[in-house]
Amino acid sequence: DSPDTTLGLEDDSPDTTLGLEDDSPDTTIVDSSGTNNAPELGPFSVIELFSGGRTTLPLDELATDDAPVTELSWTIDAGAGVEGTIDEGLLEVRALDGFSGTTSLRLTATDLFGARGSESLVVEVSPLVDEPVPGDFGRDGVINVADFFLFADHLGLALFHPGWDPIFDLNEDSRVDFDDFFLFVDLYDEARQAPTP
Numbered sequence: 120d121s122p123d124t125t126l127g128l129e130d131d132s133p134d135t136t137l138g139l140e141d142d143s144p145d146t147t148i149v150d151s152s153g154t155n156n157a158p159e160l161g162p163f164s165v166i167e168l169f170s171g172g173r174t175t176l177p178l179d180e181l182a183t184d185d186a187p188v189t190e191l192s193w194t195i196d197a198g199a200g201v202e203g204t205i206d207e208g209l210l211e212v213r214a215l216d217g218f219s220g221t222t223s224l225r226l227t228a229t230d231l232f233g234a235r236g237s238e239s240l241v242v243e244v245s246p247l248v249d250e251p252v253p254g255d256f257g258r259d260g261v262i263n264v265a266d267f268f269l270f271a272d273h274l275g276l277a278l279f280h281p282g283w284d285p286i287f288d289l290n291e292d293s294r295v296d297f298d299d300f301f302l303f304v305d306l307y308d309e310a311r312q313a314p315t316p
Contacts, residue, residue, distance in 0.1 A: 210226070
């Protein structure tokens with residue numbers, strides 16, 4: 120039989136619990152109704168840019184919330200080769216010069232109650248070969264009827280639609296609409312009136 124051994128640990132050290140005292144008023148917003156939902160982001164389509172290119176996206180197309188999207192605070196975690204900035208309700212995505220490949224931006228929206236939603240936005244950056252002449256959608260060096268038919272195939276598309284190509288967005292507002300069509304008509308007329316070499 121072995122004797123019973125009892126270990127007694129005594130700690131005579133002083134209590135080191137930290138008490139933080141702050142005399143300022145608590146400004147935390149509390150959802151007393153219990154109905155606050157976290158912001159929802161996405162789903163996003165892939166953004167396609169050329170190296171050095173940029174596009175802008177309205178924030179109200181990126182997120183939904185039970186409060187106005189303008190009241191959300193945003194953070195951006197940009198992957199390699201891209202930058203993202205938010206200003207006046209718009210997200211601007213810019214591919215850095217010389218970068219090509221697939222990368223992403225991680226967007227996080229936080230509401231006034233601290234609830235947050237996050238989602239990644241995939242960005243595919245193509246190398247810039249030769250910058251096409253605006254309106255030369257076929258990239259064959261001339262603006263002609265073939266470019267009109269290519270444009271017609273993209274009319275009505277916006278940034279997150281399948282088949283989106285920023286070359287057709289002549290006024291860079293993230294959609295291909297009649298404003299772009301009228302710009303194309305002007306470019307087509309100029310090309311027809313230009314002397315041929």
